[in-house]
Amino acid sequence: GQQxxxxxxxxxIQEGEDVSMNCTSSSIFNTWLWYKQDPxxxxxxxxxxxxxxxxxxxxxxxxxxxxxxxxxxLNISASIPSDVGIYFCAGLLMDSNYQLIWGAxxxxxxxx
Amino acid sequence: xxxxxxxxKFQVLKTGQSMTLQCAQDMNHNSMYWYRQDPGMGLxxxxxxxxxxxxxxxxxxxxxxxxxxxxxxxxxxxxxxxxSQTSVYFCAVGxxxxxxAFFGQGTRLTVV
Numbered sequence: 001g002q003q004x005x006x007x008x009x010x011x012x013i014q015e016g017e018d019v020s021m022n023c024t025s026s027s028i029f030n031t032w033l034w035y036k037q038d039p040x041x042x043x044x045x046x047x048x049x050x051x052x053x054x055x056x057x058x059x060x061x062x063x064x065x066x067x068x069x070x071x072x073x074l075n076i077s078a079s080i081p082s083d084v085g086i087y088f089c090a091g092l093l094m095d096s097n098y099q100l101i102w103g104a105x106x107x108x109x110x111x112x
Numbered sequence: 113x114x115x116x117x118x119x120x121k122f123q124v125l126k127t128g129q130s131m132t133l134q135c136a137q138d139m140n141h142n143s144m145y146w147y148r149q150d151p152g153m154g155l156x157x158x159x160x161x162x163x164x165x166x167x168x169x170x171x172x173x174x175x176x177x178x179x180x181x182x183x184x185x186x187x188x189x190x191x192x193x194x195x196s197q198t199s200v201y202f203c204a205v206g207x208x209x210x211x212x213a214f215f216g217q218g219t220r221l222t223v224v
Contacts, residue, residue, distance in 0.1 A: 102154025
């Protein structure tokens with residue numbers, strides 16, 4: 001099936017550092033979504049992107065819809081302990097209304 | 113997410129047993145989805161329902177059946193559970209298409 005390559009798989013960072021993660025695919029998407037999942041919870045939507053080149057912020061989070069429509073990036077500035085969790089990208093293919101394709105997740109861990 | 117309620121939260125089944133996972137929403141959204149999440153992987157769509165009275169297969173429908181009982185409720189049934197169905201199951205709802213879906217807290221199912 002379709003695949004999204006999400007990287008890195010995990011990140012160990014110091015509190016206050018900036019974080020970057022991305023998703024790439026060989027397919028073209030018309031929507032990119034970024035979710036965060038805390039332990040024992042369902043994913044929660046952080047940012048939705050609908051146009052190629054779109055740059056959208058939500059507090060300290062910024063995400064971009066790649067110009068080629070095949071990738072997306074999420075940046076977190078000045079990380080804090082509550083940023084810990086797993087971040088997922090998900091994309092909606094050009095010819096689909098209902099089936100999101102999900103990345104495998106980036107696990108964010110803050111060094112003590 | 114208070115708007116999407118899944119029951120039960122945990123379940124252990126023996127191979128061959130059957131059970132139904134329940135999902136109810138109070139968000140008045142049309143579309144509902146069942147996903148499974150396995151370690152190190154993104155979510156995979158099992159079935160979805162674009163509106164009351166319709167259901168469609170997702171990426172991994174084998175071994176499952178669904179019922180969209182009314183606008184609020186969407187159930188997932190395992191007729192004869194197998195160890196490969198050990199997973200965390202998430203129900204999600206969306207306004208129209210799948211973008212900006214809201215997730216329940218998940219059902220953790222173990223088949224022994």
